[in-house]
Amino acid sequence: MAQNIFKKPQRRVDRVFLHCSASDNASHDNVATIRRWHKARGFSDVGYHFFIHKNGKISKGRPIDKIPAAQHGNNTGTIAICLHGLKKGKFTQAQFKAIQSLSQEINRAYFSNISFHGHKEVSAKACPVFDYKKVLKLDKYGSLGLENSVVNDIELSDEAVELDYGDQGEEVKKLQKLLRIKADGDYGKKTLKAVKSFKRQHDLYPSGVITKKVWELLAKPILENVRVNDPAKLPNLKMGSRGKSVELLQELLFIKVDGIFGANTGKKVMEFKVKNGYYPSDIVEQHIWKLLLKNKRIDNYE
Ligand SMILES: [Zn+2]
Numbered sequence: 001m002a003q004n005i006f007k008k009p010q011r012r013v014d015r016v017f018l019h020c021s022a023s024d025n026a027s028h029d030n031v032a033t034i035r036r037w038h039k040a041r042g043f044s045d046v047g048y049h050f051f052i053h054k055n056g057k058i059s060k061g062r063p064i065d066k067i068p069a070a071q072h073g074n075n076t077g078t079i080a081i082c083l084h085g086l087k088k089g090k091f092t093q094a095q096f097k098a099i100q101s102l103s104q105e106i107n108r109a110y111f112s113n114i115s116f117h118g119h120k121e122v123s124a125k126a127c128p129v130f131d132y133k134k135v136l137k138l139d140k141y142g143s144l145g146l147e148n149s150v151v152n153d154i155e156l157s158d159e160a161v162e163l164d165y166g167d168q169g170e171e172v173k174k175l176q177k178l179l180r181i182k183a184d185g186d187y188g189k190k191t192l193k194a195v196k197s198f199k200r201q202h203d204l205y206p207s208g209v210i211t212k213k214v215w216e217l218l219a220k221p222i223l224e225n226v227r228v229n230d231p232a233k234l235p236n237l238k239m240g241s242r243g244k245s246v247e248l249l250q251e252l253l254f255i256k257v258d259g260i261f262g263a264n265t266g267k268k269v270m271e272f273k274v275k276n277g278y279y280p281s282d283i284v285e286q287h288i289w290k291l292l293l294k295n296k297r298i299d300n301y302e
Pocket of ligand 1: 019020070117125127128
């Protein structure tokens with residue numbers, strides 16, 4: 001069984017996609033053939049990073065640091081693995097052992113912060129044909145489930161920085177604001193917990209990695225508010241105000257949403273006004289609404 005064939009790439013990765021070659025022909029059981037097919041389709045190189053032969057041997061394809069050409073529209077942030085085969089019954093036990101071993105190796109390298117998927121999850125194809133969920137014992141998030149306890153027990157430290165846990169700075173603050181947790185700019189355990197819980201709520205694999213898709217999901221409620229709300233129709237708010245418009249205000253200020261304009265909301269309003277050069281009262285007038293809504297464009301979250 002192949003060991004240590006996987007080397008973690010520099011680029012950020014949080015998903016692995018499995019494919020089949022769509023051929024049971026022995027003369028196609030090699031990377032050179034797939035490369036030829038892919039080049040004929042206009043790719044610069046074979047699209048997959050790994051190719052698993054019928055005898056269980058794992059060959060390398062495209063360099064791991066390169067983005068694959070394998071799942072149209074879903075290549076960024078992924079690793080692509082192809083098993084040689086077409087008919088469901090013709091994949092071999094040796095191949096299954098090899099994909100299990102390779103997947104575990106990848107899973108370990110990412111402290112389980114990575115999920116495994118079939119090509120068909122993102123396209124109308126049957127690829128990879130075989131029952132990969134069963135072979136890899138995947139849970140509903142595509143998690144390997146074999147060594148999950150490892151990630152819970154591990155004190156994530158230096159190694160995890162590139163997974164986002166451990167990151168610091170303005171981007172982390174933004175994330176924390178969107179999660180409505182204390183924005184100290186430190187991606188620590190509390191942030192990780194909030195991220196995992198958010199991702200679970202959205203049926204995503206609960207890793208700590210924040211992808212563009214997660215940013216979009218985080219920003220979505222705010223963006224929807226921006227679309228439907230006309231500042232001219234929003235009422236002036238002050239301490240003691242209640243209701244939907246206060247909820248919107250709190251949403252826009254990235255604070256706890258309870259619909260009650262209390263001391264904390266007042267404080268945040270004042271901070272916002274000072275930051276934007278206004279007299280620090282805790283009243284929200286039309287020009288403040290305008291400013292709050294104007295700031296929340298999608299490009300602020302990417
Ligand atoms: Zn495929």
